[in-house]
Amino acid sequence: MGNKFTEVVFEGHYDTVRGFIEGLQDGMGTEYKFFFSSEAEIEAETFSELIKEWVFLGHKLQHVVMEDALLTKIQDVLSRKGVNDLLNSNSIKSTLCVKEASFDFKFEAFARKYADEIKGLLSNLPQGVSLHHYKPEEKIDPDAEGVELYAPAHDYIFEGKGTIIGPIEQVFPFRKLLVDHPLIKAEKIYLELC
Incomplete structure (x- = not known):
């Protein structure tokens, strides 16, 4: 207990984002906690935001709540990826800390x-x-x-x-x-x- 968490919004398909996070953790030998909002029954956005996402991005936004230490590792790895990679530093659309x-x-x-x-x-x-x-x-x-x-x-x-x-x-x-x-x-x- 006492770990800090952040809600991270990724632009990318679910399988790509999940595979990246799980693969990164496996490769580092870590077990940081993370929850996909869609699986954890977390209210990720308002109805108007959901409509906007559906119309403009075709369900490509993934809301993931994760430990800050994992976010730091992800940001470091994505900063070294090129614009043609499936995920790169531009794939993170927002980060907001979770109070409670x-x-x-x-x-x-x-x-x-x-x-x-x-x-x-x-x-x-x-x-x-x-x-x-x-x-x-x-x-x-x-x-x-x-x-x-x-x-x-x-x-x-x-x-x-x-x-x-x-x-x-x-x-x-x-x-x-x-x-x-x-x-x-x-x-x-x-x-x-x-």
Whole structure:
């Protein structure tokens, strides 16, 4: 923890950019962290920016969040590439530091067992990650006891929503942990950029 991350926008096809980053890391023997926004469910741009990219660049912009140390290595290597290479120093269109990451989530459970699982996940936050606007609500209706799972009435309901905020290197895997639970729905990760 404590590594600095930057959102880097590359102009190039996905396979070219991914292959370059992975090949560079393999060649250097490093394992710096990086996330393609499209794979990590990171909100990369506004709708108007998406339309502009689609019209003018044909899906050739790749948003990658990476450790600053990896960015430095990439910039060094690309500075030695020629204009006719698939990637060169002109392939990096922007770099913005990542202050923090966040995402909203919600859940609804109809059994105490699942409520306990959700409570356990949300009470075990990674270091540096915080829970905001958390609004859980437990409803118990003894009159509905014995009603089947898909009936309109349930004797127990645990529902809520909230926002997870923290460093991207902690928020990304924690979001994946929550999404892997079938009763938790998480929105895309939003980056606060410098």
